[in-house]
Amino acid sequence: MPSxxxxxxxxxxxxxxxxxxxxxxxxxxxSSALEQLKGIIKEHSPQQVDIELSNVSYFDSxxxxxLIELGITCENRGCSIDFKGMNPEIKGLLDLLDIxxxxxxxxxxxxxxPGFINxxxxxxxxxxxxxxxxxxxxxxxxxxxxxxxxxxKSIRWREVIYxxxxxxxxxxxxxxxxxxxxxxxMAFLGSSQLKQFxxxxxxxxxxxxxxxxxxxxxxxxxxxxxxxxxxxAAEIATMKVSEELDAMSALGLDHQRFVxxxxxxxxxxxxxxxxxxxxxxxxxxxxxxxxxxxxxxLTIYLDQTIKSLKFYIIMRGLVNTVIFALLLSAVGCxxxxxxxxxxxxxxxxxxxxxxxxxxxxxxxxxIMTVIYYGGTGLASVM
Amino acid sequence: MINIPIxxxxxxxxxxGNEVILDNVSFSIYEGEILVIAGGSGCGKTTxxxxxxxxxxxxxxxxxxxxLEITNPEFDTEKxxxxxxxxxxxxxxxxxxxxxxxxxxxxxxxxxxxxxxxKLLVRMKLSLVGLSGFENYLPSxxxxxxxxxxxxxRAMTLDPHIxxxxxxxxxxxxxxxxxxxxLILQFNASLGTTMIIVTHELSxxxxxxxxxxxxxxxxxxxxxxxxxxxxxxxxxxxxAYAFFNRKIPKxxxx
Numbered sequence: 101m102p103s104x105x106x107x108x109x110x111x112x113x114x115x116x117x118x119x120x121x122x123x124x125x126x127x128x129x130x131s132s133a134l135e136q137l138k139g140i141i142k143e144h145s146p147q148q149v150d151i152e153l154s155n156v157s158y159f160d161s162x163x164x165x166x167l168i169e170l171g172i173t174c175e176n177r178g179c180s181i182d183f184k185g186m187n188p189e190i191k192g193l194l195d196l197l198d199i200x201x202x203x204x205x206x207x208x209x210x211x212x213x214p215g216f217i218n219x220x221x222x223x224x225x226x227x228x229x230x231x232x233x234x235x236x237x238x239x240x241x242x243x244x245x246x247x248x249x250x251x252x253k254s255i256r257w258r259e260v261i262y263x264x265x266x267x268x269x270x271x272x273x274x275x276x277x278x279x280x281x282x283x284x285x286m287a288f289l290g291s292s293q294l295k296q297f298x299x300x301x302x303x304x305x306x307x308x309x310x311x312x313x314x315x316x317x318x319x320x321x322x323x324x325x326x327x328x329x330x331x332x333a334a335e336i337a338t339m340k341v342s343e344e345l346d347a348m349s350a351l352g353l354d355h356q357r358f359v360x361x362x363x364x365x366x367x368x369x370x371x372x373x374x375x376x377x378x379x380x381x382x383x384x385x386x387x388x389x390x391x392x393x394x395x396x397x398l399t400i401y402l403d404q405t406i407k408s409l410k411f412y413i414i415m416r417g418l419v420n421t422v423i424f425a426l427l428l429s430a431v432g433c434x435x436x437x438x439x440x441x442x443x444x445x446x447x448x449x450x451x452x453x454x455x456x457x458x459x460x461x462x463x464x465x466x467i468m469t470v471i472y473y474g475g476t477g478l479a480s481v482m
Numbered sequence: 483m484i485n486i487p488i489x490x491x492x493x494x495x496x497x498x499g500n501e502v503i504l505d506n507v508s509f510s511i512y513e514g515e516i517l518v519i520a521g522g523s524g525c526g527k528t529t530x531x532x533x534x535x536x537x538x539x540x541x542x543x544x545x546x547x548x549x550l551e552i553t554n555p556e557f558d559t560e561k562x563x564x565x566x567x568x569x570x571x572x573x574x575x576x577x578x579x580x581x582x583x584x585x586x587x588x589x590x591x592x593x594x595x596x597x598x599x600x601k602l603l604v605r606m607k608l609s610l611v612g613l614s615g616f617e618n619y620l621p622s623x624x625x626x627x628x629x630x631x632x633x634x635x636r637a638m639t640l641d642p643h644i645x646x647x648x649x650x651x652x653x654x655x656x657x658x659x660x661x662x663x664x665l666i667l668q669f670n671a672s673l674g675t676t677m678i679i680v681t682h683e684l685s686x687x688x689x690x691x692x693x694x695x696x697x698x699x700x701x702x703x704x705x706x707x708x709x710x711x712x713x714x715x716x717x718x719x720x721x722a723y724a725f726f727n728r729k730i731p732k733x734x735x736x
């Protein structure tokens with residue numbers, strides 16, 4: 101780019117320098133202009149600099165920044181600077197600026213980085229506050245659930261149906277696909293081990309137990325929390341950020357009843373239905389492998405499956421599913437309420453909803469397994 | 483004021499789907515003036531503004547901004563960035579960045595200035611709007627008036643010739659909105675920036691406007707044009723008279 105500005109120097113006396121700036125001083129050449137001017141001052145190290153601006157044809161705020169930066173440089177070197185021949189345009193721009201504030205450090209210092217101990221303290225306080233808030237939410241939620249059980253008509257069924265479609269029907273394709281593939285994987289892995297003992301037939305037991313009580317419910321819960329738990333958190337967080345929740349409070353509409361319960365009821369109904377379908381699909385996935393690579397017939401495989409699946413095992417799977425549904429939908433809603441500030445907190449809430457849901461699901465699964473099998477395990481030892 | 487049109491709107495028709503909002507609107511905006519686009523709610527003020535800043539394309543008609551035909555389908559919106567600045571109604575500061583970050587990102591993307599000059603420019607822009615020292619605040623930590631001013635600083639980052647304001651005094655207290663009006667007048671006087679303000683705030687209109695165009699919901703066009711004082715005293719146009727005198731028009735509902 102051709103240089104559209106020019107700098108000429110005149111050494112008036114030994115200590116005094118006159119710098120002419122001609123042409124444009126704008127955002128396009130500000131950085132090179134500043135470099136040149138600083139270089140001149142460094143080279144001559146004068147006591148006094150006069151900057152002649154009467155031949156500046158165009159000037160914008162980057163130009164003003166150059167002059168101010170130059171002023172700061174001179175001040176630091178103990179040299180006085182004077183701007184001359186300013187046209188009204190330049191003067192108007194410079195007059196708008198608070199030059200003192202610009203050439204001096206911030207008065208308001210903000211955001212000091214806390215030390216290690218402080219951070220631990222902050223974390224503990226935040227953790228306690230979090231815990232308190234969880235208890236409050238849990239209390240409100242329990243009251244709302246008890247009320248809803250005793251007054252089923254108070255539940256907003258129209259919204260429940262809307263969320264049933266969103267969380268149940270719309271989730272079917274992905275749940276079917278994933279559970280089928282898990283059934284296939286289970287059968288493959290299981291058969292590679294069971295083949296060694298000639299116990300091919302037990303692949304049916306492995307797959308059915310895994311799908312009904314093991315990974316099946318967990319995977320369904322993870323999918324639903326990823327699809328719906330996160331959506332609940334985002335929806336509620338957006339409502340919070342846009343003051344919709346405050347409006348509800350001001351209008352005397354209970355958050356739990358209007359916002360939380362329809363979602364939770366919908367998930368608690370939808371998840372067991374999804375689970376029954378995913379059980380069947382997973383077992384069929386296993387059957388495909390059993391028939392194609394384990395020399396079992398479909399009849400034998402299904403017969404063995406039915407033998408291995410006791411009624412109480414299916415019920416245990418469904419109870420787990422209902423517990424997971426309750427946990428993931430309630431925690432999704434709870435995280436949504438934690439939003440504060442701007443749009444970025446919506447994202448944080450959504451992430452935290454999914455992470456907490458998965459954590460709670462895994463913990464609940466462990467607890468339920470101990471409850472179901474802990475007793476029998478001990479009994480068999482004794 | 484020298485009458486050189488900087489924006490020309492020719493036979494603009496704007497619609498959402500089948501609903502026509504503006505029908506065959508034509509007017510010019512002259513360099514260095516403060517033009518207020520006024521009108522009741524739902525008359526298409528904001529729609530007109532959105533067309534002027536190229537967020538929406540018209541059904542028919544032409545808009546020429548500083549020699550660029552922005553209604554041309556091949557027009558590259560980026561060319562407008564250096565010429566125009568927009569102050570949105572909700573300020574629209576980027577919530578994840580500090581106030582300084584909001585301005586710095588524009589400098590980073592559009593100039594090759596070194597970091598220290600960028601920093602200085604950010605501080606200059608903030609000092610212009612009286613927000614010196616608030617560089618490291620997040621938008622959520624600012625009051626409504628401060629957000630507006632920070633957004634104004636951001637809109638002015640690249641020294642645009644033309645500034646658009648969408649309802650600048652919406653949600654501000656009288657003092658804060660008077661301060662904002664003062665800033666608008668100050669920048670217009672010292673920088674010669676053309677200002678286009680969409681508002682229905684009468685006190686603001688009388689404080690800042692050189693010229694007003696009044697849009698109407700029924701005719702979907704301009705029903706009055708002139709200085710605010712002219713329009714306030716002109717009884718021949720009952721709708722405009724009612725608007726500028728805060729009265730209910732006699733023919734209301736017909």
